[in-house]
Amino acid sequence: MPEPVTLRPRGGMIIAAIALVIAAAALVFIAIDGGLLDLARWAWPVVLLGWGAWLLYLRPYVRVSEGFVEISNLVRTYRVPWGDIDSVDSRFALTIRTRGGRVIRAWAAPAPGARQALSTQRADVTHTPGDDDTRRPSDAEGTASGDAAGLVRRELERHRREGTAAVGQTALTWHPLLIAGTTALAAAAVVSLVLPHG
Template sequence: MSQPVVFRPRGGVILAICAIAVCVTALVFMAVSDGLGSLARWGWPIVLVAWLAYLLYVHPRVTVTDGFVEVRNLVRTHRVPWGDVDEVDSRYALTITTRSGARIRAWAAPAPGARQALSTRREEVAGVPGEGDSRRPSDSESSLSGGAAALVRRTLETYRRQGGADLEGGTATTWNIPALVVTVALVAAALFSLA
């Protein structure tokens, strides 16, 4: 795999685009009907809703490369080298356990909801690692968590087959400071405009 593979759920992106489009329409309507002064004063709660739609549904992702798997959640990003990956699970969400025992859950790859779980057939999880009834609907590649977990497992298996070493450490966690600053600023502006 020479190019990174980015996993981001399509349904969340579509939902975010719809929410952002509604917010933009509301802002345009507010500017046209009440003027730019009113928009500058009362538009911040709408901008906050659009930002939160982006932050919750577009920003999170799982990136798989030859050297590492990167899990970008709402406010933190975890870069885990393949040598530090101990276990990959998909029970509640794609979860990567490092050799030191740290558990990293991917916001972009949650387990399926009840309806999708009930409609999952045994054949869909037959090829997943595990024995007997230990396989769950969240392991199905048609689910968000299962699809991401399968991609991570295949890449990890390739890494180990090519002689990659199991090395504890090397996982880097960084805070997404710009997202935090923008969120705090928009919350403050929204509260100020509503007060």
């Protein structure tokens, strides 16, 4: 794999884009209608809406590279070397189980909803990687979980076949600035809504 591949759910990106456009339009409306003083008072909940959309739908990703799979969820990121992957599943989301027993689910690769799962035909998962008995609608191509699981399974199989699976432990990174910034923004939004405005 010459270049890393980064996956994000298309549906989540659309939701985030809509939320960000609404938040930006609301800020402009507040500034035009009430001036800078109202903007300073009421912007925090609106900014929190946009920030939440980015945090929930745009920030999470699955990155597949030559040396590892990187799963970034809300405030933490896992870097899993190919040699530390025990199994790959897609039942509720792309799920990687490490050799040490850690279970890592990817927010960026959720399984399809009930309606899409019920409409999935056996033919939709015929050519996806995996055993016939364990394939399910969440493995179907075109779904966030299916696309991510298929890519990870193919690369894992290639690394195992070629004997190039990097050995190492899964690394977990927390993002304290992201946590602190989100907490501060939420607190500012609450204060903005609770304090009396004259």
